Amino acid sequence: MEISLESKIEGLLFYKGEDVSIKKLAELLKVSELEIEEGLKKLETSLAGRGLVLVRKNDSVVLGITSELSPLIESIRKEEVTKELSKATLDTLAIILYKNDTSTSSGVSRSEIDYIRGVNSSFILRNLLVRGLIEKITDAKDSRRALYRPTFETLSFMGITSIDQLPNYTQVRTQLQEALNNQTENND
Amino acid sequence: MEISLESKIEGLLFYKGEDVSIKKLAELLKVSELEIEEGLKKLETSLAGRGLVLVRKNDSVVLGITSELSPLIESIRKEEVTKELSKATLDTLAIILYKNDTSTSSGVSRSEIDYIRGVNSSFILRNLLVRGLIEKITDAKDSRRALYRPTFETLSFMGITSIDQLPNYTQVRTQLQEALNNQTENND
Amino acid sequence: MSEEVISSPYSVRTGTFEGPLELLLSLIEQRKLFVNEVSLAEVTNDYIAYIKTFSDTSSEKHIADVSYFILISATLILIKSKSLLPNLSLTDDETEKITDLETRLKLYKIIKSASMEIGNNFGTKIIFMPNERIWSEPIFSPDPLITSQNIGSSIMEVIAHLPKKAEKIPEVEVKKIINIDEIINSLTDRIQNAMNLSFKEFTRSSGAGNQEEAKVHVIISFLAMLELVREGIIDVMQNSSFGDIEINKQQEALEIRPLELQN
Numbered sequence: 288m289e290i291s292l293e294s295k296i297e298g299l300l301f302y303k304g305e306d307v308s309i310k311k312l313a314e315l316l317k318v319s320e321l322e323i324e325e326g327l328k329k330l331e332t333s334l335a336g337r338g339l340v341l342v343r344k345n346d347s348v349v350l351g352i353t354s355e356l357s358p359l360i361e362s363i364r365k366e367e368v369t370k371e372l373s374k375a376t377l378d379t380l381a382i383i384l385y386k387n388d389t390s391t392s393s394g395v396s397r398s399e400i401d402y403i404r405g406v407n408s409s410f411i412l413r414n415l416l417v418r419g420l421i422e423k424i425t426d427a428k429d430s431r432r433a434l435y436r437p438t439f440e441t442l443s444f445m446g447i448t449s450i451d452q453l454p455n456y457t458q459v460r461t462q463l464q465e466a467l468n469n470q471t472e473n474n475d
Numbered sequence: 476m477e478i479s480l481e482s483k484i485e486g487l488l489f490y491k492g493e494d495v496s497i498k499k500l501a502e503l504l505k506v507s508e509l510e511i512e513e514g515l516k517k518l519e520t521s522l523a524g525r526g527l528v529l530v531r532k533n534d535s536v537v538l539g540i541t542s543e544l545s546p547l548i549e550s551i552r553k554e555e556v557t558k559e560l561s562k563a564t565l566d567t568l569a570i571i572l573y574k575n576d577t578s579t580s581s582g583v584s585r586s587e588i589d590y591i592r593g594v595n596s597s598f599i600l601r602n603l604l605v606r607g608l609i610e611k612i613t614d615a616k617d618s619r620r621a622l623y624r625p626t627f628e629t630l631s632f633m634g635i636t637s638i639d640q641l642p643n644y645t646q647v648r649t650q651l652q653e654a655l656n657n658q659t660e661n662n663d
Numbered sequence: 664m665s666e667e668v669i670s671s672p673y674s675v676r677t678g679t680f681e682g683p684l685e686l687l688l689s690l691i692e693q694r695k696l697f698v699n700e701v702s703l704a705e706v707t708n709d710y711i712a713y714i715k716t717f718s719d720t721s722s723e724k725h726i727a728d729v730s731y732f733i734l735i736s737a738t739l740i741l742i743k744s745k746s747l748l749p750n751l752s753l754t755d756d757e758t759e760k761i762t763d764l765e766t767r768l769k770l771y772k773i774i775k776s777a778s779m780e781i782g783n784n785f786g787t788k789i790i791f792m793p794n795e796r797i798w799s800e801p802i803f804s805p806d807p808l809i810t811s812q813n814i815g816s817s818i819m820e821v822i823a824h825l826p827k828k829a830e831k832i833p834e835v836e837v838k839k840i841i842n843i844d845e846i847i848n849s850l851t852d853r854i855q856n857a858m859n860l861s862f863k864e865f866t867r868s869s870g871a872g873n874q875e876e877a878k879v880h881v882i883i884s885f886l887a888m889l890e891l892v893r894e895g896i897i898d899v900m901q902n903s904s905f906g907d908i909e910i911n912k913q914q915e916a917l918e919i920r921p922l923e924l925q926n
Contacts, residue, residue, distance in 0.1 A: 290524065290543050298526030298540040301489070302548050304794050315551065336478065337521070338486030355478050356486040363490065363503060368804035374817075377808060381817035403821060407607030407628070409795060410493050419801035420809075431553045440803045445811055454815030459822065466825040492793045528790060539790040548791045558786030562778075563681045565785075569778035591770045594682030594731045601826060627792070633781070634788030642780040647773060654769040 394434030494537035542634035582622030683735035704746040
């Protein structure tokens, strides 16, 4: 059974998590803008009383959380940013700090972090992002790849002016690089 | 008007964008775990035919995008989706999936995996961990022992919302149990 | 067992098997047999022939996993001996090993077909999770744990757990362990020198080093002996359970030649 257009819009907006223009929706779902408008109306109706709302901004739409849940979301957010960093989170931050190249201001990719840690790190990265401890940038060499690097605030919080002031900086970098080179070999 | 519990759960899961345990939901929404269970059932019903699905595993839940939108999402994703798994990796994953007990939150130990495969699986387990297809937990009965269990990522790649939707799930589990029972009988 | 002498149609290709159970299951399934003692005895020779290819190739993967293949071969040889020497009595431990191997193969067979289903479905219809996102501007929220010193010790721990390059068992060692031809030839030589030879004496004089190595040596010697029995070159007698096995050169065997196990 083919799912309805409004359900498609809902899924798409949920995936994106950001404003999408009506024009873009029409293009992606291969229907007219008029049909998208109709779909959006139906979606609005089906969302009534639910946890999500459709927010319209000019010619764009985004899926948001109903304002009735604002106090709840605010308390969750507060908990997220104030709880003590777990050991795994600290390890991940350490990798991002040491792998950050100040001279080229590039960062480290998620797959590199995952390989070094031996586990998947996506949730941890989200937490570090929410707390403003790291930021996400686009790889200059490959626009599809996201890279992570420490924020300026993190460095100043640690009281260091440049990354190479971290303990055993050169040695650690060499060892991390060797491990990543092994990964490339193993994948051949 | 106070919004319903299932809508609150929906909004919360939407905000998190990652799996949340039933215990945590109960804590955040200040209701009992039993009420959360009921709320989840209602949410599942209200999501039927829509763009979002509720995926459940052990004692956690996450909101995902219906698999019917899979081709569309894949086409707009920046990161490439890696679907290739070697024969050995698939075998290992199958053991972890079918030997995983959905009722308890336990997993499978490396020695059980090695026993069935007849070879050392540590390298493959590491790859699966890095890819986020399995997770490592500590055995509740023996803290020195690590157990492996599937992740939401695995369910999502299989396009299923709970483990028992795996191909021939009950049948395979029964067969595995029978093979083990025969051994015990023979040894008596 | 005459069909074993002629060139086996169930040839196995080198390098395609991840582990011993996969190899065994494939050999059994090629013959369209069920997993049981009879089928296991039937595929033993092909299994050994496959193991022998390890010593001819220098593939790293093989060498790393060779010990697993050898372990299973010990049980297979027990099964094979039982089928060739019906009087051979097995200890409880040995019987258990045989049952255990059958169970493992049955489990593996179930997993194998489940795994194929997984492979067919994996990634064909994906329930995507939303893009990683944060809903509002991040507010810098540090933690007192973030100090140079803590970060320094965190990274040292990460480094301590970095994946190490797979350790390789030296190739020479493996060759030493699994050279069946060599043992057959040595056994042949000894029979030429003495009409009677005890199995225990034979394995002892072949000079094995540590205990593990000695065990493997006994297994392979025993296998070699069974091969010679099959070829009609020697006779074996075991006078009592757990007793020594007596090896006699058969009078009719006019010429003793080095044997090729792999026909």
